[in-house]
Amino acid sequence: MVASVVDYKVVAKPNCSLSPSGRIGVVAVLAIFSLTVAAGFSFAGAWMVFPFAGLELLAVGYAFYHVGRHAEDYESITIDGDQLAVEQRDHNKISRVVFHCYWARVELREGPDGVRHVWLCSHGRGVEVGRFLSDPQRLVLAEQLRRRTGPVYHG
Numbered sequence: 001m002v003a004s005v006v007d008y009k010v011v012a013k014p015n016c017s018l019s020p021s022g023r024i025g026v027v028a029v030l031a032i033f034s035l036t037v038a039a040g041f042s043f044a045g046a047w048m049v050f051p052f053a054g055l056e057l058l059a060v061g062y063a064f065y066h067v068g069r070h071a072e073d074y075e076s077i078t079i080d081g082d083q084l085a086v087e088q089r090d091h092n093k094i095s096r097v098v099f100h101c102y103w104a105r106v107e108l109r110e111g112p113d114g115v116r117h118v119w120l121c122s123h124g125r126g127v128e129v130g131r132f133l134s135d136p137q138r139l140v141l142a143e144q145l146r147r148r149t150g151p152v153y154h155g
Helices: 020-043 049-069 135-148
Strands: 008-012 074-080 083-090 093-100 105-110 116-122 125-129
Touching: 008 135, 020 049, 074 135, 083 125, 093 116, 093 125, 105 135, 116 135
Parallel strands: none
Antiparallel strands: 008 074, 074 083, 083 093, 105 116, 116 125
């Protein structure tokens, strides 16, 4: 077995505090509550509440399904020697981009919503990093990467 020591590594994941069984439990509780209210209105003569309760449950169920599909997403930035590797998982798609530290450039780009995005670029290729981080955390990440990349990096 060969041990590997890397110079720098950051792994970011989305905040998914509910387990799969927890998500099912929350949807079940919401369904029971919504259907109980709809049944009460139905007995009072307002039977049209049931279709809307069903639509509401479909929307909530889809939202929790979507969250569950992306619960295992991650982003990993690794600097090992003179190689900078970015690995990203989005649902079942895993992408990996490798840059040479000397040529890698860190860019902050402001989006139309005022949020700053961190990009790693080199030789016409670029990848956005820090998707799961807050704006202040992205600024810290950009500064850490700037200190470890480019011509001033003396690894």
